Amino acid sequence: MSAAIHVAFVGGQAPRWSDALLAGVADVFPNPVRTLAVPVELAACFVPSRRQHHAALVLAALLRHLPDPTAKVLGIVPVDLFIPVLTFVFGEAQLDGPGAVVSTHRLRTEFYGLPSDEGLLVERAIKECVHELGHTFGLVHCRVYDCVMHSSTAVDEVDLKRSELCGQCASALEARGWK
Amino acid sequence: MNARRILIVDDELSVRGSLEEWFREDGFLVETAEDGPAALRAMDRGPYDIVLLDLKMPGMDGIDVQKRVREIDPAATIIILTAYASVETAVQALKLGAFDYVTKPVDPDDLSNLVRNALRTRELAEENVRLKEKVTELTQPEPVVAVSAKMQHVMEMVRTVAETDSSVVIRGESGTGKELIARSIHAQSRRRYLPLVAVNAGSIPETLLESELFGHEKGAYTGAQYRRKGKIELAHGGTLFLDEIGDISLKTQIDLLRVLETHRFCRVGGNQEITSDFRLVCATHTNLEKQVEDGRFREDLFYRINVFSIEVPPLRERPEDILPLARCFVEKYARAMGKPIGKLSPEAEAVLLACRWPGNVRELENAVERAMVIGKGPVLDVHDLPVTARNGAGDEPPERSLSAMEKTHIARVLEDSGGNVTKAAKVLGIDRATLYNKLRRYGLKR
Numbered sequence: 001m002s003a004a005i006h007v008a009f010v011g012g013q014a015p016r017w018s019d020a021l022l023a024g025v026a027d028v029f030p031n032p033v034r035t036l037a038v039p040v041e042l043a044a045c046f047v048p049s050r051r052q053h054h055a056a057l058v059l060a061a062l063l064r065h066l067p068d069p070t071a072k073v074l075g076i077v078p079v080d081l082f083i084p085v086l087t088f089v090f091g092e093a094q095l096d097g098p099g100a101v102v103s104t105h106r107l108r109t110e111f112y113g114l115p116s117d118e119g120l121l122v123e124r125a126i127k128e129c130v131h132e133l134g135h136t137f138g139l140v141h142c143r144v145y146d147c148v149m150h151s152s153t154a155v156d157e158v159d160l161k162r163s164e165l166c167g168q169c170a171s172a173l174e175a176r177g178w179k
Numbered sequence: 180m181n182a183r184r185i186l187i188v189d190d191e192l193s194v195r196g197s198l199e200e201w202f203r204e205d206g207f208l209v210e211t212a213e214d215g216p217a218a219l220r221a222m223d224r225g226p227y228d229i230v231l232l233d234l235k236m237p238g239m240d241g242i243d244v245q246k247r248v249r250e251i252d253p254a255a256t257i258i259i260l261t262a263y264a265s266v267e268t269a270v271q272a273l274k275l276g277a278f279d280y281v282t283k284p285v286d287p288d289d290l291s292n293l294v295r296n297a298l299r300t301r302e303l304a305e306e307n308v309r310l311k312e313k314v315t316e317l318t319q320p321e322p323v324v325a326v327s328a329k330m331q332h333v334m335e336m337v338r339t340v341a342e343t344d345s346s347v348v349i350r351g352e353s354g355t356g357k358e359l360i361a362r363s364i365h366a367q368s369r370r371r372y373l374p375l376v377a378v379n380a381g382s383i384p385e386t387l388l389e390s391e392l393f394g395h396e397k398g399a400y401t402g403a404q405y406r407r408k409g410k411i412e413l414a415h416g417g418t419l420f421l422d423e424i425g426d427i428s429l430k431t432q433i434d435l436l437r438v439l440e441t442h443r444f445c446r447v448g449g450n451q452e453i454t455s456d457f458r459l460v461c462a463t464h465t466n467l468e469k470q471v472e473d474g475r476f477r478e479d480l481f482y483r484i485n486v487f488s489i490e491v492p493p494l495r496e497r498p499e500d501i502l503p504l505a506r507c508f509v510e511k512y513a514r515a516m517g518k519p520i521g522k523l524s525p526e527a528e529a530v531l532l533a534c535r536w537p538g539n540v541r542e543l544e545n546a547v548e549r550a551m552v553i554g555k556g557p558v559l560d561v562h563d564l565p566v567t568a569r570n571g572a573g574d575e576p577p578e579r580s581l582s583a584m585e586k587t588h589i590a591r592v593l594e595d596s597g598g599n600v601t602k603a604a605k606v607l608g609i610d611r612a613t614l615y616n617k618l619r620r621y622g623l624k625r
Contacts, residue, residue, distance in 0.1 A: 050284075056197065083197030085189075085260070087284045095203045140206035151205060153288035 003070045005029060005133060006036035008062060010075045017122045021076070024126030024163060028148070029133065031072075038065040042079055055081040055092035055101055063099045072136050074129055075101040090152065091128050093135035100132035106155060124155065127163045134165065138176055142169050183298065186225070187211045188218040188244065189233040189260065194283070198231065205294075215239030215247070222251045229297055232277075234261035234268055242268070245275050254304070256297045260285075314372055321511075323356065323363055324504045327497035333360065336489050341367035346439070346484045348424070349462040351491030354541030357462035358422060360491055364460055365418040373417035376410045376457075381423030388431055390447050393438075399448020409446065411438060414457040424484065425465035425476060436480045459484060494536040494543065504540060505531050508547035509559060516551060524560045531564070566590050586621040589614070598625045 007022060009015065014035065026033045038061075045057035062075045081089050081103040090107070093100035107124040109117045130148045142149035147166035152158045165173065185207045187198045195211045202209045210227070212218040214236050230248055234241035241259060248255055259272045259280040269280045278297045281289065325334045340347055341364045349357040358377065365375040383391055390399070394409030411419060421427075427435070438444045439459060443452045461484050470476035494501065505523060513520050523531070527550075536542050550563040566587065589607065596602035604614040618625070 056193070082284065083201070084191065084193040085198050085283050085285060086201070086290065087286045089287065092200070093204070095200065135204050140204055151291060153286075153291045 002031060003072055004032045004034060004067070006034060006067060006071055006073045007129075008036045008038045008040070008065070008073060008075045010038060010040045010058070010062070010077045011042040011079060017118060017125075020122050021125055021129065024122075025074075025129055025133065028130050028164060029137075036065070036067065036073065038062060038073075038075070040065070040075070042077060046079075047082070050082055051080075052082040052088065053077065053079045053103075055083050055089050055103075058101050059092055059094070059099050062101060066098055069098070071098065072133060073099050074133055074136075075099075076125070076129065077101060077103050078105060079103060080105040090158070091132040093132040095135050095140070096138040097136055100129075100136050102128045102132055107158070112155070120159075123163070124158050127158055127161060128152075130163055130165075134169070134173075137173055139165075139169055139172060142166060144168065182206055182208045183228040184208045184210070184226070185229045185231060186218065186221050186227045187231045188213075188215075188221075188236070188241075189231075190214055190236045191233075194233070201290075215244040218244050219247055219251070222248055225255075226252050227255065228301060229294065230255050230257045231260055232257055234259050234272065242271060242275065245272060245277060249276060254301075256301045258293060258297060311372060321359060322507070323359055324500050324507055326503045327492075327499040329492045329497045330500055333489060333491060334363075336487075337363050338367060340364060340487045340489070342369075343487075344458050345486040346459045347461070347487045347489060348467070348485050349460065349489045349491060350467075351462075351464065352493045352539055353464050354539035355491040355493055356540045357464075357491055358420065360489060361418070361420045361422075361460045361462060365420070365458075368418065368458065370417050370458060374414060375418045375420055376414040377420040377422065378410045379422040381426040385428050385431070388427060389434065392431070393434065393444055393447055395447035396449040399446070403448065406446070411444060411455050411457060412446075412453055415455045417457060419457045419459050421459065421461045423463060424461040425463040425467055425470055429475075429477065432477045432480050436477065436483060439480075439483050494539045498532060501531055501536070501543065502528055504543055505547055508544050509551065512548050512551040518551060518554070519557055520551060520554050520559055521557055522559070524558050526561045527559050527564055530561050566594060582621075585617070586623065589617055589621065590623055593618075593623065593625065600625060 005025060007025065009018060018035065022033050022035065040058070040061040042053060042058065045053045045061065047054050058075060058077060058081065062073050066073050081092065081101065083089055083092060088106060089103070091100060091102035102125065104121065104125055105111065107128065108121055109115065127148055131152070134149050139149050141151040144150060144166040146161045147169055148161055148163055149165060149169045150157070150161050152161065183206070185202050187195055187202070187209060188211075189195050189198070190213055192213070195213065199209045199211055210221050210224065212221045215238055218232070232241050232244060232248070236244070241261065245257055245259070248257060257277045259269070259277045260283060261268070262283045272280055278300065279293055281293060323330070323334060325331050337360060347364060349360050351357050362375060365371060378391060380388060390407070390409065392409050392411050394407050394412055395403050397403060397406045434444070438455070442456060443454050445452055467476055467481055467485070471478050471481050505528070509520060509523060512518070531543070538545070546565050549565050550559050554560075554563040589603070592606050593600070593603045596606060600611055600614055604611045607614065
């Protein structure tokens with residue numbers, strides 16, 4: 001499986017920690033990881049009644065810019081994302097599909113009234129990006145609490161887990177033909 | 180582990196889609212339905228671990244769908260999901276058996292916890308069903324062998340009385356299997372998932388019986404270092420089997436009568452009333468009516484416990500049961516001892532049939548167990564049986580003279596020693612010459 005992973009920073013310029021994020025993703029997946037510029041207009045995905053951006057709409061917009069059918073595209077947005085039934089999501093992915101999106105909005109310490117901590121933000125962003133990409137490679141949530149594929153519904157759960165796949169999830173990926 | 184299945188019922192496509200993706204990422208197999216009729220059709224493809232149900236849908240609303248889903252799968256775990264929160268609808272949904280109720284949009288952490296709790300509750304319910312089946316299997320008493328008409332009548336009475344909560348007195352000679360009958364009553368009653376607590380009043384000194392039955396508080400008497408629950412308290416919800424009830428003192432009879440009338444009592448040394456809902460099954464080998472006449476058993480207690488009386492006949496009155504019982508014991512001990520002994524020889528069976536078995540089923544079981552210890556081949560033969568059985572013990576009252584007892588004892592020890600006189604003499608504590616003399620005198624052969 002050598003599908004390229006295209007990382008698109010949507011809604012502004014790539015942050016200064018973008019290289020660290022790409023390196024973190026490349027540490028887990030041996031696929032080529034590269035940035036992709038996409039003209040996605042986040043405003044079109046804004047839902048005034050929720051004052052949030054609709055994750056499914058952002059994902060759909062990203063997929064229109066998929067470089068090739070075998071590639072994976074991962075959008076990283078600074079805005080707060082939701083899906084209709086939930087109050088928010090850290091990210092959204094297509095299980096065994098090409099696209100995923102991650103929001104850094106609630107990964108920032110400032111969101112919780114704490115001083116800015118860029119190092120922690122990068123760490124959290126890498127974990128969420130690897131997690132959502134894992135879904136695009138067909139992985140479901142893992143019961144191992146510190147596996148990156150463990151479900152996180154709060155930021156402290158993101159902090160608890162590592163940025164790596166546990167042995168079982170790594171084996172599951174291998175079984176699917178990923179080396 | 181098989182993937183868990185969830186059915187999402189919501190009229191909004193975006194909600195169905197987002198929940199479907201959310202649960203697929205969680206490893207669920209997801210089905211969706213856009214309205215009530217589609218949900219009911221989907222139920223045919225069930226069962227589902229969880230049904231997530233929108234309360235407000237056009238046509239058939241969630242409450243109606245919930246009722247129909249329950250009819251199709253009474254065990255379904257239903258979580259109500261709605262954009263219109265109201266206490267009335269929540270209460271109505273919960274009264275109809277919904278697991279819980281959430282308002283859209285829901286916090287992901289709340290939804291995750293809710294689903295986890297619902298699954299855990301469902302797993303516990305399923306585990307409970309499995310454990311109950313296992314308990315029923317494990318608590319089945321040894322089967323009562325009832326080939327004879329007399330024992331079939333006893334078992335008919337057991338079936339009749341098991342369904343009630345009435346007190347039962349089981350009468351019969353020692354060794355007839357009164358406790359087995361009590362366990363059979365318990366195992367067929369609605370109390371079978373709760374304990375059967377047995378107390379043998381005849382084997383406990385009177386001074387301890389009160390504490391054994393009612394429990395005691397810390398410091399109730401010297402040596403009572405801890406509070407201890409009594410058998411009556413432990414039998415709460417189940418059955419109290421009181422063996423040898425005819426042996427309890429008049430004082431304890433009064434206390435027992437009060438418990439039977441009120442189901443309330445205090446531990447020894449305590450003043451807090453405790454309630455215990457138990458069913459009493461008693462057993463006795465004595466004639467309770469005679470004891471009442473003699474003033475040794477309270478008449479009021481007698482009538483209280485003697486609601487239903489079952490008489491277990493002695494083995495000599497039901498010879499048809501002897502061989503089926505013996506075969507049953509051969510199987511039991513072959514399994515327990517890991518011996519490949521499968522049956523009795525026709526000669527051994529004839530010996531067993533000829534015996535009067537004064538010790539009843541207990542004696543028969545002991546005889547077979549002993550024979551199984553000695554037996555070597557695949558068939559138990561006459562020489563494997565104890566001397567008492569071979570001599571048809573019980574045909575006549577046993578001789579009580581010292582010499583008769585000595586003869587029997589020597590014969591038994593010699594047999595246990597495999598005919599080895601040196602070994603037998605050592606066991607008997609006499610020298611070989613003396614043993615030879617005795618063998619000659621009693622006409623015993625090695």
